[in-house]
Every structure is written in C-alpha cells, then in structure tokens.
Amino acid sequence: MAHNTFNSLQKFKIGRKTAQFHSLPALGKSLGIDIHRLPVSIRIVLESVLRNCDGKKITETHVRQLAGWKPRAKRSTEIPFVVARVVLQDFTGVPLLADVAAMRSVAAKMGKDPKRIEPLVPVDLVVDHSVMIDYFGTKEALDLNMQLEFKRNRERYQFMKWGMQAFDTFGVVPPGFGIVHQVNLEHLARGVHVNAKDNVYYPDTLVGTDSHTTMINGIGVVGWGVGGIEAEAGMLGQPVYILTPDVVGVELKGELLGGVTATDLVLTITELLRKHKVVGKFVEFCGPGTSSLSVTDRATIGNMAPEYGATMGFFPVDDRTIEYFKGTGRTQEEIEAFQAYFKAQGMYGVPKAKDIAYTQLITLDLSTVTPSLAGPKRPQDRIELGDVKNTFARLYSEQSASGFNQPPERLHQVFTTSAGTQVKNGDILIAAITSCTNTSNPSVLLAAGLMAKKAVEAGMTVPKHIKTSLAPGSRVVTNYLTKTGLLPYLEKLGFDIAAYGCTTCIGNAGDLAADLNEAITQNGLVCSAVLSGNRNFEARIHPNIKANFLASPPLVVAYALAGTVLRDLMTEPVGRGKHGDVWLGDIWPTNAEVQALMAQAMDPAVFRSNYAEIKSNPGDLWSNILGVEGDTYNWPESTYIAEPPFFDGFGMQPAAMPPVRGARALALFGDSVTTDHISPAGSIKESSPAGEWLKAHGVMKQDFNSYGSRRGNHEIMMRGTFANVRIKNLMIPALPDGSRYEGGETLYQPTGERLSIYDAAMKYVAAGVPTVVFAGEEYGTGSSRDWAAKGTQLLGVKAVAARSFERIHRSNLVGMGVLPLQFKDGDSIQSLGITGQETFDITGIEHGIAPQQDVTLTIRRQDGTSQQVSMLLRIDTATEVDYYLHGGILPYVLRELLAA
Numbered sequence: 001m002a003h004n005t006f007n008s009l010q011k012f013k014i015g016r017k018t019a020q021f022h023s024l025p026a027l028g029k030s031l032g033i034d035i036h037r038l039p040v041s042i043r044i045v046l047e048s049v050l051r052n053c054d055g056k057k058i059t060e061t062h063v064r065q066l067a068g069w070k071p072r073a074k075r076s077t078e079i080p081f082v083v084a085r086v087v088l089q090d091f092t093g094v095p096l097l098a099d100v101a102a103m104r105s106v107a108a109k110m111g112k113d114p115k116r117i118e119p120l121v122p123v124d125l126v127v128d129h130s131v132m133i134d135y136f137g138t139k140e141a142l143d144l145n146m147q148l149e150f151k152r153n154r155e156r157y158q159f160m161k162w163g164m165q166a167f168d169t170f171g172v173v174p175p176g177f178g179i180v181h182q183v184n185l186e187h188l189a190r191g192v193h194v195n196a197k198d199n200v201y202y203p204d205t206l207v208g209t210d211s212h213t214t215m216i217n218g219i220g221v222v223g224w225g226v227g228g229i230e231a232e233a234g235m236l237g238q239p240v241y242i243l244t245p246d247v248v249g250v251e252l253k254g255e256l257l258g259g260v261t262a263t264d265l266v267l268t269i270t271e272l273l274r275k276h277k278v279v280g281k282f283v284e285f286c287g288p289g290t291s292s293l294s295v296t297d298r299a300t301i302g303n304m305a306p307e308y309g310a311t312m313g314f315f316p317v318d319d320r321t322i323e324y325f326k327g328t329g330r331t332q333e334e335i336e337a338f339q340a341y342f343k344a345q346g347m348y349g350v351p352k353a354k355d356i357a358y359t360q361l362i363t364l365d366l367s368t369v370t371p372s373l374a375g376p377k378r379p380q381d382r383i384e385l386g387d388v389k390n391t392f393a394r395l396y397s398e399q400s401a402s403g404f405n406q407p408p409e410r411l412h413q414v415f416t417t418s419a420g421t422q423v424k425n426g427d428i429l430i431a432a433i434t435s436c437t438n439t440s441n442p443s444v445l446l447a448a449g450l451m452a453k454k455a456v457e458a459g460m461t462v463p464k465h466i467k468t469s470l471a472p473g474s475r476v477v478t479n480y481l482t483k484t485g486l487l488p489y490l491e492k493l494g495f496d497i498a499a500y501g502c503t504t505c506i507g508n509a510g511d512l513a514a515d516l517n518e519a520i521t522q523n524g525l526v527c528s529a530v531l532s533g534n535r536n537f538e539a540r541i542h543p544n545i546k547a548n549f550l551a552s553p554p555l556v557v558a559y560a561l562a563g564t565v566l567r568d569l570m571t572e573p574v575g576r577g578k579h580g581d582v583w584l585g586d587i588w589p590t591n592a593e594v595q596a597l598m599a600q601a602m603d604p605a606v607f608r609s610n611y612a613e614i615k616s617n618p619g620d621l622w623s624n625i626l627g628v629e630g631d632t633y634n635w636p637e638s639t640y641i642a643e644p645p646f647f648d649g650f651g652m653q654p655a656a657m658p659p660v661r662g663a664r665a666l667a668l669f670g671d672s673v674t675t676d677h678i679s680p681a682g683s684i685k686e687s688s689p690a691g692e693w694l695k696a697h698g699v700m701k702q703d704f705n706s707y708g709s710r711r712g713n714h715e716i717m718m719r720g721t722f723a724n725v726r727i728k729n730l731m732i733p734a735l736p737d738g739s740r741y742e743g744g745e746t747l748y749q750p751t752g753e754r755l756s757i758y759d760a761a762m763k764y765v766a767a768g769v770p771t772v773v774f775a776g777e778e779y780g781t782g783s784s785r786d787w788a789a790k791g792t793q794l795l796g797v798k799a800v801a802a803r804s805f806e807r808i809h810r811s812n813l814v815g816m817g818v819l820p821l822q823f824k825d826g827d828s829i830q831s832l833g834i835t836g837q838e839t840f841d842i843t844g845i846e847h848g849i850a851p852q853q854d855v856t857l858t859i860r861r862q863d864g865t866s867q868q869v870s871m872l873l874r875i876d877t878a879t880e881v882d883y884y885l886h887g888g889i890l891p892y893v894l895r896e897l898l899a900a
Contacts, residue, residue, distance in 0.1 A: 002198040002432070003520040005053050005060060012344035014337045017618045018201045021053045024345050033067050037357045039284050040347050040811040041245040041314040042069050044203050044222040045081055045171050047345070051080040051177065051202055053139030057239055069244065071359045076851075078877035083205045084193050084222070084607050085122045086853065087233050089127040089180040091211035091506075091681060094156055096228040097163045097170075098644055098712045100236075101633040103167075103894050108646050114631045118899050121171040124188055125160065126173040126180035126637060128473075129681075130709050131501040133432075133510040136469045137494040145499050146176055150566070150621045152705045155640040156712060161627025173614055178500045179564045180208070181215040181436040182473030185299055186328050187611040189221055201341050207234055209308040211784040212534060215436055218299030219324065220317035220342070225306065227786035227812035241879045245311060245327030247282040248273075249358030252289030254367040259590045261444050262297040263532065263552030265366065266437070267305050267374045267382045273308035274380040278779075280807045283310040284358070287368045290315065290350045295324035296441040303437045304534050306782070307379040308438060311807060317342045318349045327602030327609075363413035373555065375536050376547035377402060378672070385555070386570035391588040392426055392547065392590045393566065394527060401671070404546060407737050412566075415523050416564040417515035425565075426530045427543060429512055430467045432504035433495060433553045435533035439473040441479065441826055442601035444595055444719055445530070448495075448553035448655040449486025450589035450597075456489045457559055458587060467512065468494035470502040475610050480601040487872075495776035505533030507540050507682030508706065530559040537674050537782060538726035542681065552598045558584060639697055641712040645794070646890050652899065654886045657817065658770075660798045660842040666761055666771040667722060667746050668836050670828055674782035677727040679791050680720060681708035681783075688744075689719035689758040714794060722757040730758070730829070731836035749837060761795035770793070772840055774829050775802040780809025789816040791887075799842055801857065803828055804853030810874055810883055815889040819845075820874040821855065827869060837862055849881045 002009055004022060007030050024043055027050060030036030035043065046066045052058050058080045065077050074657070086094060089178040097234070113277035131149045150157070156663050160172050171546035173183055190858045194201045204221045207213065211225035226240065234240045242560055250273075256265060273617070283305065285293065285298070295300075298315040315321075317338070324337050342348040349640035353361055356581040370386040376395065381402065397408040406425075414424045423429075462468055470477060470490060477739065478497055481487040490496075502508060511517070521544060528547040529536075536548035549565065560580075561575045563734050573581035631655055635643045669677075684690050684704045693715055694704055722729075723744040732741045748760040755763070764771050773792065779787060789812035792800065799819035813820045819842065844855035857869045875881055885891035 002200045003053065005050065006049055006063065014340045019194070020198065020202070020831060021341060021344060022047055022132055023204065024733050027067060031064065031067055035067070036346055036355070037251070039282065039283050039358060040316045040351065040354055041222055041284050041312070042066070042247060043345070043347055043453060044205065045079060045337060048082050048205060049079065051200070058082070066244065071247070071357045072207045073815065075244050075246065077244050078241045078879060079244055081237050081242055082733055083207050083234055084202065084401055085124070085206045086119070087180060087184055087188065087206055087208040087213060088123065088125040088231070089129050089210045090127045090156070091711055092127060093125040094159065094712040095787065096209060096232055097159065097648065098641060099228070099232055099354050099890060102647055104632045105643065106650055106894060107877050107898060108632050112898055116900065117236065120168055120237045121123055121169065121235055123170045124173065125171070126177070126183050127175040128179045128501040129162070129506060129508070130156070130175065131499040132505060133467065133469045133471070133503050134507040135500050136467055136498050137496055139496055141496050143496040146621060149175060152703070153709055154625065156709065157622070157625045158627045159712065161625055162629070162633055162817065165627065165629055169588055174594045174618040177614060178475060179436040179439070179473035179502055180302065181212060181835050182440040184216055185219065185440060186474055186476065186607060189216055189219060190330070191325060192341045201337060202481065203341065205232055207240055209784060209786070211782070212303050212307040212436060214312045215299050215303035215440070217302035217305070217312045217314045218295055219293070220315060220323050222312070222314065224312045225784035225808060226397045227784050227789065227808055227815065229789070229815040229889050232890050236893050237823060241582050243876050244279065245535045246359035247284055248276070248284055248355055249280050249351040250285050251287035251361060251363045252285060252366055253287055253363065254365045254371055255292045256366050259373060259588060260369050261447065261552040261554070262300040262441055263438055263444060264372045264662055265297070265369050266301045266373045267550065269301055269364070270304055270308045270368045270374070270380050271382040272362065273366065276360070277309070279309035281359070283308070283311055283313045285313065285315050286351050286353050286356060286848050289643065291318065294443065295320050296443065300437055301856055303381065307534055309806070316347065316350050320778065325360040327604060329604035329607035362827045368786045371555070373549045373551045375549035377538055379535060379538065379550055381486050384880045386568060386862045389566050389568040396425060399738070405737070406526060409489040415519050415525065416521040419513065419515040421515060423516065423519050423525065423527065425526045426528055426564045426566035428466055428530055428559055428563055428565065429516060430504060430509055430531065430542060431462070431528035431556050432469045432471065432509065432529070432531040432533070433556050434471040434503050434531055435505035436473045436502070438532040439471070439477055442598060444553045445477060445481065446484065446486065446594050446597050446601065447589050448557050449481055449484065449490055450593055451554045451587050452493050452495065454487040454488060454587040454589070455557070455582070456492045458574050458582050460561050460582055462493045463563045464657070465513065466494070466515065466558055466560055466563065467509065469498040469504065470495040471499040471501060472497070473500070475500055476606055479606050483600045484597045488694055493560065495557070504529070504541060505529050505535065506509070506708065509542050512542065512544065517544055521825035522779065523789065528565050530556050532556050535782065537676050539680070539724055540676050543725050554588065554883060583807045639694060639699055639716070641715060642714060646669060646888070647894065648845070650891060650894070652895055654891065657885060657887065659846060660770050660819070663770040663772045663840040663842070664749050664764060665731065665774060665834070665836040665838065665840070666764070666795065666797060667757060667773050667780070668834065669773070670728065670730065671776035672781055674725070675785040675788040676779055676782055677724045678722060678780065679707070679717065679785050682706055684720070685725065688723050690716045690723065692864055693719055708768050717787050718791050718794040719758045721795055736828050747836060756778065758795065763795040770798040773797055773800045775800065776835060777803045781804050781806040786812050789813045789818060792816070793818050805874060814875055814880045814884055817884055817888040821857065822872040822874050824870055824872055832859065832867070832869060834859065849873070849875060849884065851875055851881060852879050876895070
C-alpha cells in the first residue's frame with residue numbers, strides 16, 4: 001500500500017479523474033527545501049527514492065540526503081534507485097537470461113522453489129544485434145539477411161522462447177522490428193506508470209543493458225546503460241545504487257542554421273563535453289535553444305551520452321514531448337496522464353539556466369554548429385567537413401595514437417585487386433545508414449532520401465565495390481520513405497533496406513569482398529568506412545578498415561558518391577553526373593524541402609499498427625521457433641548457450657576473498673582501452689582461441705557467427721577476452737619501426753614465451769598465480785559490455801589498475817569480484833617503470849574494506865628491489881563492498897533471494 005512519508009502522498013487531476021502521486025513540492029514543503037531549484041533529473045530520481053521508501057533498503061535518510069542535494073558538495077553518499085522497468089538487447093540480454101536461468105538451477109538443486117527467481121519489474125528484450133549485412137544493394141537483401149540470422153541464431157532464439165514462458169514479466173520483441181532504443185522511444189516508453197492497487201502514478205524510469213539506453217532521455221525519462229549483471233540485480237528487486245552525481249547544465253541558445261543536422265550538433269556536443277570531463281555526471285539541457293529542438297533531435301543527443309562520457313544527457317518534458325507522443329500513436333488517456341503528472345510535479349517545460357542550481361553551466365550557441373564528421377578512431381574527434389581531406393592526409397603518416405604511421409609517399413598510390421578493382425588509401429569501402437542514433441530521426445533520413453533523389457536525377461552513381469546499406473531502427477522508417485517516394489532513389493544508389501537492426505554500427509557489417517581484404521592486408525592500405533552511427537573504435541566496424549568516420553545520413557550518401565575521404569566536399573565536386581561535375585550544394589536538400597515531408601513521418605496509425613504486430617504477426621521465422629518449457633532450463637548441448645560457471649560451489653555463506661600476493665601482470669595497456677578491445681563483439685578469427693574451440697566442437701568457419709551472438713557461452717567469451725585484433729599490449733616488444741604489435745598476446749613471465757592472453761591466463765590459473773591488468777586513462781570506455789568484466793574474472797584477473805575508469809565498466813568489475821584500483825598523484829605504468837616482469841602484492845583490505853579507501857600496491861622487481869605505491873580502491877559505495885565480499889553481485893542477490 002502507498003505510504004505518506006513526509007506528507008507527500010497527494011491527489012492530482014487527470015481530466016475529470018482524481019489520482020494519487022508522491023508530490024515533490026509537498027516533500028519540499030515538509031523539509032523546508034526549495035525543490036524547484038533541484039535539477040529536473042535529480043527530482044525524478046528523488047521521486048523514486050521517496051515512493052519506494054520502506055525503512056529498510058531505502059530510508060528517510062536517503063530521501064533527506066537526496067532532497068538536500070547541493071550542486072558542489074563532496075559526493076560520498078549512494079542513491080538506491082528503484083527503476084520502473086528494464087530493457088535489454090539480445091547480445092547482453094541472452095547472457096543475463098542465462099545467469100537468471102542458472103540461478104533457478106541452483107535454487108532447484110537446493111530444494112527451493114525456482115519461481116523465487118522472478119523479475120519484479122517488467123523486462124523487455126529487443127532482438128536487434130544479431131542480423132549481419134551479408135547481402136546488400138538488392139531488394140532481396142532484407143529477406144536473405146533475416147533468413148541467415150535465424151539459421152545462425154536458432155539456439156539463442158529457442159532459449160529466449162523458454163524465457164518468455166518461464167518468467168511472468170519477461171517479454172521479447174522479435175527480430176525484424178527494429179533497434180531497442182528506437183523501439184523504446186517509439187513504443188515501450190509510456191511516459192508515466194500507475195500502480196493499480198492504490199492509483200499512485202509515477203514517472204517512467206529504467207536501466208538497460210546497452211550504453212545507448214540514454215536515448216530515452218530525449219523524452220524526459222531518467223535512464224542509462226548498465227552491465228547485465230547490474231540489470232539482473234535491478235530486475236530481481238535490488239535498487240540500482242549510484243553515487244550521488246554532479247549535474248552539468250548545458251544551456252542551448254539560438255537555433256541551428258540551414259543545412260546543419262542533429263548529427264552535426266551531437267558530434268559538436270560530444271567534443272565539447274569530453275573537454276569538460278563530464279564522465280560519471282548527469283548532463284541536463286536547458287535554455288531557449290532546447291525548445292527549438294525536436295524530440296528526435298534531443299534523442300540523438302541523449303543517445304550519445306556514453307560518447308561524451310556522461311551517465312545521461314537529459315531533456316525535460318515539454319510541449320515537444322507531448323507532440324511526439326501524439327505523433328507516435330500513444331493513447332489519449334496516456335498522454336493526458338503524462339502531461340498532468342509532470343505539471344502537478346512542477347516539472348513540465350524546459351527551465352531557464354538561472355532557475356536551476358547546476359554543478360557547472362556550459363553554454364552552446366546552436367548557430368555556431370557546422371557540418372561535421374568524427375573520426376577516424378574516436379567519436380569525440382570531430383572534424384569540420386572542409387577539414388576531412390587534410391586531416392586524413394595528416395593522420396596517414398602521423399606517429400600518434402590517432403595516426404596511422406604510414407610512409408607519406410604511399411598515400412596516393414593506386415592498387416588493383418585480383419578482381420580488377422582499383423583501390424587506394426582513403427577509399428570508402430563501407431557506407432552505412434545505420435544505428436539508433438540517427439535512424440530514429442526523420443529529418444536526417446528524409447534529407448538522405450532527398451539527396452539520393454537529386455543525385456540520381458543528376459545521373460550520379462555509387463562505385464559498385466562500396467558496401468552500401470540502409471538498416472533503419474524501426475520499420476516505420478521504411479513506411480515514410482516509401483510514402484514520400486524517396487526509397488527508390490536510395491535503392492538506386494545501393495542503399496536498399498538490408499535489416500532492421502544495429503548492423504554496421506556494432507561490427508555486424510558482414511565481410512568485404514575477398515579481393516578487397518587481400519589488397520588491404522597485403523599493401524597495408526588505410527581504407528575508410530562512413531556510417532551514421534555512434535562509435536568508430538578501432539576494428540569495431542570491420543577488422544581491415546582502419547579509418548572509420550561518423551556522419552549524418554545525408555553525408556553518408558555524399559561520401560558514398562565521392563568514394564573517398566580524400567576529396568574536399570566543400571571545395572571539390574562530389575562526383576560526375578550526366579552534365580558534368582556535381583557539387584554538394586547542388587544535391588543538398590533545403591530545410592524547407594525536409595520539413596515539407598515531415599508530416600508523413602509522424603503518422604500515429606502507422607506506429608500503432610506496426611507495434612501491434614509484435615504479438616499479432618511477429619513473422620513466420622519467429623513463430624516457427626519452438627522453445628523448451630518449464631520453470632528451469634535443461635541446458636541442452638549447444639555452442640551458443642551453456643550454463644555459466646559463476647555459481648560453481650555456491651553456498652549460502654560467502655567464502656573469504658583470497659589475498660592478492662605474488663601476482664603477475666597479464667597485460668599492460670595504454671589509454672582509451674574500450675570494452676570492444678576487452679571483449680569484442682564482431683567476427684571470430686579462425687586461429688584465435690575461440691576459433692580453435694569452435695572448430696574442436698565441430699563448428700565450421702562459415703558458422704562461427706560473432707562473439708556478440710555467442711555471449712551465452714562462457715567457453716567462447718573467456719577465450720575472446722582481450723582478443724581484439726587491434727588491442728596493443730605494451731608487454732610485447734615494439735616493432736622495428738617503433739609501432740606496437742596489435743593483437744591479444746602477452747608474455748608468460750615464468751618462461752618468457754609469447755602466448756595468447758587466454759593461454760597465458762590459463763597457465764597462471766593452473767599454477768594458482770593471481771594476475772593483474774594495468775592500463776592508462778579511460779579504461780573500459782564504450783559499450784556497457786558485462787562480458788568485459790565477466791571474461792576478465794574468468795581469466796583469473798584479481799585486480800585492474802588504471803589511471804581512470806569509465807563508469808559502467810568500473811561498476812561491472814566490482815560486480816564480478818575484481819578490484820578496480822586507480823593510480824594517484826600522477827602515477828602510471830610509465831612513471832613507475834612497470835614492464836610486466838615484476839610480481840605484485842595488494843594489501844590494505846585484509847581486515848575490512850571501506851568505500852574509496854587507499855590500498856598499497858607492492859611492486860617486486862627482478863633485481864630484488866621493491867616499491868610500495870598508494871592506490872585508490874574504486875569500490876565506491878557500501879553496497880559495492882557487500883557485492884565484492886560476496887564474490888560479486890550475482891551470488892549476493894541469489895543468497896538474498898534464497899534466504900527470503
């Protein structure tokens with residue numbers, strides 16, 4: 001039943017109906033606090049803390065602490081945040097489901113009711129990560145790619161079908177409907193929820209097992225990406241614990257100029273906020289320029305919060321939000337409740353910067369944003385359109401982390417492949433309109449379609465060897481591109497609908513033609529991909545394409561037409577047409593042309609009928625999948641799904657965590673090691689430990705699929721940990737030219753032999769020797785990939801010592817019982833002279849752990865000398881201490897559920 005803590009339970013009107021809510025203005029009155037000075041995002045989290053106050057996990061002290069949030073206070077208290085729901089995608093959702101199924105198996109073995117393990121909040125899994133671009137440039141591409149997807153992933157989909165019948169609150173959006181974040185924005189998010197028992201309304205909040213869950217911040221929903229292990233705890237009744245955040249206000253002024261897209265804006269914001277170091281902070285947009293942005297523009301900016309490092313990029317609810325809900329087919333009753341609730345809470349409308357007490361205020365004039373790309377290796381490295389050619393030429397020979405260290409005289413050398421295709425450095429080999437970031441936004445997709453129309457009418461074509469694809473995040477996109485007559489023009493340039501899924505953006509680009517791969521590898525070519533995605537880390541898009549650029553959909557079309565990034569689209573023609581040179585200005589659509597078609601992109605009836613088919617007509621491929629039934633899973637023989645080992649030897653009392661003494665360095669890494677580097681999602685190399693394991697189990701190379709699709713099998717994923725072809729272990733000696741060897745190898749110190757990181761780790765495990773990983777700044781940046789932490793733990797790594805950690809990965813390491821240690825006072829691998837030949841002790845936690853305490857790293861060198869270094873233990877909260885002492889969050893939650 002609803003409680004009335006701090007006299008907060010109040011009534012409000014939805015039309016003629018009376019409902020209840022936990023009033024934040026009433027809370028502020030009771031506590032003597034001006035609640036309206038708090039950032040809106042903090043108020044929404046506060047409402048959850050207040051509503052879920054039970055005197056046990058969430059107390060009145062928690063409410064008082066958060067209500068008393070100060071913009072520049074020292075952050076030492078944790079917030080127990082109970083979310084309204086959880087969203088998953090299949091790459092992260094399948095291992096989560098495997099973990100929960102394993103929990104049920106443990107419960108059954110212990111004579112407990114398996115149904116004790118049950119999601120307490122709604123969980124939606126959207127299958128979007130499994131389709132690859134094997135076929136492209138043909139009208140049959142979509143059907144052919146989906147048929148291959150179901151053939152490759154049948155065992156995974158059978159497992160999902162089991163989950164749908166085993167758990168009462170677990171639903172699946174089948175393949176072919178779209179990308180999780182766009183489906184969430186267009187359909188799953190309902191604005192507000194109501195507890196039918198007591199008629200209490202509350203705002204939509206969530207966590208998701210994908211870092212780009214933050215796209216939902218565009219409609220005023222507080223939510224962010226977490227690792228699967230943290231999401232499991234959240235859906236099984238644990239609050240999601242976060243350190244009280246700073247909130248950075250971003251005041252937007254002015255309006256975007258004609259020809260400037262939301263993509264250009266988000267790349268500008270990503271560059272700006274990375275410089276302001278907003279890692280781990282809430283970012284909240286305010287000011288008059290915010291009101292000028294459409295919800296889909298806002299969602300684009302929210303989507304890339306992980307790229308600028310923030311926990312989320314939040315936009316308050318206003319008239320634009322309500323317009324979007326109407327346009328996407330939400331019911332009138334839902335919309336009335338949504339609007340009435342936020343007005344009753346005093347949270348409706350975009351605030352002025354002066355009205356909110358932010359930790360820091362950053363101002364951006366929208367009129368200063370210019371057409372841009374980002375790359376070639378990081379999303380925060382923005383390049384103005386007119387600088388792309390010169391930047392690539394400079395980086396080609398530059399010896400730096402951003403450069404390619406190639407001989408300058410080879411830049412313009414032309415090579416002919418075995419199939420007769422001419423190829424050279426800078427050539428674009430993949431051009432993909434893809435990803436939730438931009439395909440959710442009709443303005444940029446209509447602009448791409450209009451550009452294609454003008455280019456076709458001018459007689460332009462795209463070179464046949466470029467792998468072009470259009471993979472929208474929702475089937476609604478196809479509807480409006482068809483209605484506006486633009487799809488045929490995109491198809492004539494090779495941008496046929498190839499899938500409704502993440503595809504190229506997550507490394508599911510499919511392979512290049514064999515002759516192109518051969519030419520690249522034999523001649524060391526630095527070729528390019530251009531995509532409308534959010535990430536371009538090394539080897540993410542394709543292992544052989546080294547220069548990857550993020551761009552708006554119309555610029556993807558423009559560069560596909562140009563065929564190279566070594567053409568300045570501002571001062572040189574894009575290409576040739578039937579009447580001679582065609583310039584970018586000749587084919588770039590005007591804002592008026594785009595706006596004239598926008599009404600056809602927001603048809604409520606289309607949205608309603610499309611999403612009704614999730615249940616009424618999911619497709620024959622999905623309907624023909626049959627899953628096993630029952631409360632527990634029977635774990636049939638499979639190379640896709642295996643019972644995870646995280647509960648081996650499980651007992652109701654946790655064993656003491658072993659001390660870390662005599663440890664060896666498993667690897668030494670530099671800065672910006674991403675979760676892609678740690679746990680790749682893309683193709684599995686035949687000669688890799690994972691490839692060897694698959695072959696030994698009768699799997700042919702053509703059926704390897706990807707690491708991402710095999711995340712339900714720990715045997716593959718632990719072998720894939722640190723197996724990225726672009727990862728650089730500084731323990732491996734430099735090459736003769738001074739560059740670093742790329743690939744997942746290390747030196748096994750007892751013998752000095754060079755082995756795969758997996759093989760060396762298994763030797764250390766067999767010998768009972770703990771290991772440590774060392775790294776630089778921003779360790780674990782990128783995706784919310786729980787396998788980056790799970791794989792690390794299964795390799796026997798007891799601690800990761802880095803200059804700094806990205807938020808989600810640090811949390812995941814703690815959640816798997818791995819110590820995150822942060823260097824202090826300018827210390828680093830280099831300053832301490834660590835080579836990997838040393839042994840290491842970690843002391844200071846033998847008699848108890850306090851959040852963010854100091855520990856001592858003792859470095860014992862080969863010459864008999866030793867050095868003691870003070871390090872910061874990045875176990876940040878008291879709850880994380882409990883997780884660590886239990887061996888991780890999963891055993892902790894299981895013990896709590898089984899003891900109930």
